[in-house]
Amino acid sequence: MTLGSEISRRQILLGGGGGIAALGLGLGPAPALSANRTDVSLFLIDTAIPGTDEAARLAARKGAVVARFTGDPGVPWLEHLEPLWRHRPLPVAGLTFGGALFCFERLARGFGLSCGFRSSLPPARLAGSGHGKEHRQPAFGMAEAAFRAATDLAAYGQTRMTAAGIDAPDRPLTWVLRPAHVRRPRTDNGR
Amino acid sequence: MLPPGCTQEMFGQAIDAFEQTVGPEWVFTSGRDLDLYRDAYSPFWGEPEERFASAAVAPADVEQVQAVVRIANETSLPVYPISTGKNLGYGGSAPSLSGSAVLDLIRMNRVLDIDEENASVLVEPGVSYFDLYRELRDAGAKLWIDCPDPGWGSPIGNALDRGGGYTRPQFRNHFDAHCGMEVVLPNGELLRTGMGALPAAETWQQYKAGFGPWIDGMFSQSNFGVVTKMGFWMMPEPEACLIGRVYANRYEDLSALVRIVTHLENTGIVNGMPGFGSPLLQRRVPADPQASDPNDASAPDQALQDAFYSRDAAARGLIADRVRSTGRSCWSALVKFYGPERMVRLQWELSKEQFSEIAGVEFGEPEFYSFPLSDAELERVHKPTFGIPSLSVFNFGIRTEARPDLLEGHQAFSPVIPRTGEAIFEVNRVFREIFQDEGLPVPPFGLPGCVWERALMMIFVFPTTRDPEINQKYRRAFHRLIPAAAERGWGEYRTPVAYYDAVMDTYSFADHALRRFHETVKDALDPNGIISPGRYGIWPERYR
Numbered sequence: 055m056t057l058g059s060e061i062s063r064r065q066i067l068l069g070g071g072g073g074i075a076a077l078g079l080g081l082g083p084a085p086a087l088s089a090n091r092t093d094v095s096l097f098l099i100d101t102a103i104p105g106t107d108e109a110a111r112l113a114a115r116k117g118a119v120v121a122r123f124t125g126d127p128g129v130p131w132l133e134h135l136e137p138l139w140r141h142r143p144l145p146v147a148g149l150t151f152g153g154a155l156f157c158f159e160r161l162a163r164g165f166g167l168s169c170g171f172r173s174s175l176p177p178a179r180l181a182g183s184g185h186g187k188e189h190r191q192p193a194f195g196m197a198e199a200a201f202r203a204a205t206d207l208a209a210y211g212q213t214r215m216t217a218a219g220i221d222a223p224d225r226p227l228t229w230v231l232r233p234a235h236v237r238r239p240r241t242d243n244g245r
Numbered sequence: 246m247l248p249p250g251c252t253q254e255m256f257g258q259a260i261d262a263f264e265q266t267v268g269p270e271w272v273f274t275s276g277r278d279l280d281l282y283r284d285a286y287s288p289f290w291g292e293p294e295e296r297f298a299s300a301a302v303a304p305a306d307v308e309q310v311q312a313v314v315r316i317a318n319e320t321s322l323p324v325y326p327i328s329t330g331k332n333l334g335y336g337g338s339a340p341s342l343s344g345s346a347v348l349d350l351i352r353m354n355r356v357l358d359i360d361e362e363n364a365s366v367l368v369e370p371g372v373s374y375f376d377l378y379r380e381l382r383d384a385g386a387k388l389w390i391d392c393p394d395p396g397w398g399s400p401i402g403n404a405l406d407r408g409g410g411y412t413r414p415q416f417r418n419h420f421d422a423h424c425g426m427e428v429v430l431p432n433g434e435l436l437r438t439g440m441g442a443l444p445a446a447e448t449w450q451q452y453k454a455g456f457g458p459w460i461d462g463m464f465s466q467s468n469f470g471v472v473t474k475m476g477f478w479m480m481p482e483p484e485a486c487l488i489g490r491v492y493a494n495r496y497e498d499l500s501a502l503v504r505i506v507t508h509l510e511n512t513g514i515v516n517g518m519p520g521f522g523s524p525l526l527q528r529r530v531p532a533d534p535q536a537s538d539p540n541d542a543s544a545p546d547q548a549l550q551d552a553f554y555s556r557d558a559a560a561r562g563l564i565a566d567r568v569r570s571t572g573r574s575c576w577s578a579l580v581k582f583y584g585p586e587r588m589v590r591l592q593w594e595l596s597k598e599q600f601s602e603i604a605g606v607e608f609g610e611p612e613f614y615s616f617p618l619s620d621a622e623l624e625r626v627h628k629p630t631f632g633i634p635s636l637s638v639f640n641f642g643i644r645t646e647a648r649p650d651l652l653e654g655h656q657a658f659s660p661v662i663p664r665t666g667e668a669i670f671e672v673n674r675v676f677r678e679i680f681q682d683e684g685l686p687v688p689p690f691g692l693p694g695c696v697w698e699r700a701l702m703m704i705f706v707f708p709t710t711r712d713p714e715i716n717q718k719y720r721r722a723f724h725r726l727i728p729a730a731a732e733r734g735w736g737e738y739r740t741p742v743a744y745y746d747a748v749m750d751t752y753s754f755a756d757h758a759l760r761r762f763h764e765t766v767k768d769a770l771d772p773n774g775i776i777s778p779g780r781y782g783i784w785p786e787r788y789r
Binding site: 124125126127128131132136151153154156157160161163164 | 285331375379624628635637
């Protein structure tokens with residue numbers, strides 16, 4: 055599947071070629087950003103979770119840039135989140151496993167963002183490596199519904215936490231990180 | 246909560262002065278702001294002993310660091326320097342003395358120099374491994390970073406804590422890989438070490454020692470100053486990497502396996518980080534790109550586990566039977582080679598010759614990599630082995646059938662032990678006894694890390710939770726392990742804040758001469774005791 059606002063697989067894997075700047079989120083207002091500051095500007099998807107295409111389409115229709123990764127949360131951190139948040143601490147949504155959210159949540163704090171919504175999805179059939187081999191009910195539809203809820207909640211500034219945190223290996227999470235009005239040192243000297 | 250000797254009035258004076266120095270937007274005192282500096286993995290979580298900061302101050306440059314240190318002296322408010330504060334499992338960004346102000350260096354995040362020809366860099370403390378990777382890539386420099394796993398910390402912070410990585414020995418020992426540092430001393434004076442002390446020198450990142458005593462080590466795992474710049478030697482991208490696998494089938498083969506790997510490393514034939522595993526126990530070699538997901542490990546075969554600990558004839562018989570019935574080898578070793586293709590293939594052949602002294606030894610098909618890695622390789626390899634920072638380690642720790650309790654955080658007991666098979670058996674036996682005695686689940690038979698040359702390091706990972714009762718149990722076990730290990734000559738190479746004093750107590754030769762030396766230096770350099778009191782068990786006179 056190809057989405058207009060996605061970047062190449064190798065860029066995702068290794069981070070070559072511009073990342074977030076190439077998506078128009080580097081400097082100045084980007085088409086994906088609405089006037090509403092709580093709008094989700096970027097949607098991260100771990101491709102090891104199946105049934106996420108619908109959520110990706112929904113995110114793209116809503117104006118969010120979709121970035122996919124497989125397994126290593128360091129790739130979207132290097133390519134998307136840090137460059138984006140260095141410029142502006144905008145809300146970001148994701149459909150990932152708990153380990154990735156653990157990282158992003160802590161790294162987001164450095165830019166004054168926190169987790170405003172987190173919801174656990176049903177066990178999913180897992181693709182790729184690194185997340186087990188269980189075959190249960192896929193997350194079709196649930197991901198879309200969860201993302202819709204996440205973006206709506208982000209837009210209305212509500213906070214809702216439905217999951218107890220990291221859960222079973224085959225249980226994905228959908229989440230939103232958004233400005234928490236917490237001051238914290240961050241890059242300001244031109245890097 | 247303020248530290249002893251610092252009144253509310255003095256604290257107020259310090260905050261005012263900090264704000265005048267760095268700007269009010271870079272001084273933090275609200276509970277919500279300070280929560281960011283809490284140690285997410287604290288073994289004291291929610292208990293009175295948990296360490297908290299009273300404030301945080303984030304300078305933008307060296308001059309501001311000097312000014313902050315002088316203010317700390319004038320107001321008796323200790324400061325606790327952090328770089329990126331991601332040292333989870335060993336304290337995070339929480340100070341070693343509650344009430345200290347965190348000196349957050351994250352704004353000092355410039356890569357000051359990249360010298361591709363000389364394969365070195367000069368960085369500030371707020372530069373993370375990801376930042377450095379991005380800068381090297383943008384500069385087109387064919388230099389590899391030796392990064393820890395995860396790679397969200399900083400080269401300076403990790404080197405000063407004496408962390409390790411995964412590539413060649415001279416780079417994976419992160420402190421050894423440094424060349425030259427700049428330090429703000431506790432009185433606010435600025436010091437440069439090595440060739441940095443020679444004002445006109447262009448060799449600060451080329452020759453480590455300079456002239457006179459080489460003092461750099463005094464600023465690692467210490468509280469003698471605030472390091473504001475460090476140079477590092479980097480690994481030039483090799484032409485190729487070859488990863489070889491060795492399998493030994495008998496329980497008693499471990500000693501020979503360890504001995505041969507050590508010899509191959511010491512003679513420079515193996516020049517990447519080796520590792521040991523046990524296919525029979527489903528204990529993978531760390532950083533093995535072909536390893537199965539650790540979260541997939543099935544429930545342990547208790548009889549087999551017991552046999553690995555007991556070492557008697559019956560146990561050996563059971564292990565031999567299981568090797569035959571499962572087709573899995575008892576032990577495995579993984580050896581890595583970096584260099585030109587012709588050379589790494591030859592190194593593998595030479596290594597196989599030496600391993601062949603083990604009866605029945607088998608070799609796996611080697612993996613060969615050239616660079617840049619393909620997309621498929623990038624998806625499956627252990628990235629730090631190839632100089633690429635990663636966060637994939639955080640996929641470990643989730644709840645599984647074999648590990649029903651959620652791993653919310655961890656603390657690592659990590660003693661240095663001799664490089665022998667005997668030491669591996671003995672350390673497992675001793676620790677098992679203590680865990681059983683404490684009524685805790687016995688961890689699976691452990692195999693060591695080979696980060697350091699010449700020695701092995703066991704890493705026993707304990708959970709930290711949000712339940713004080715559980716945390717207390719593990720702390721009690723930890724406090725028993727420290728002296729039990731020390732009695733046998735095994736010492737922690739690094740430890741969480743909660744155990745600094747207990748570990749320092751064990752380095753007790755000649756009536757604690759080493760600690761008394763540390764204290765003498767501390768009192769001379771920092772008479773007011775304002776830099777990180779208690780860090781690594783070094784307390785200034787006013788707190789002793």
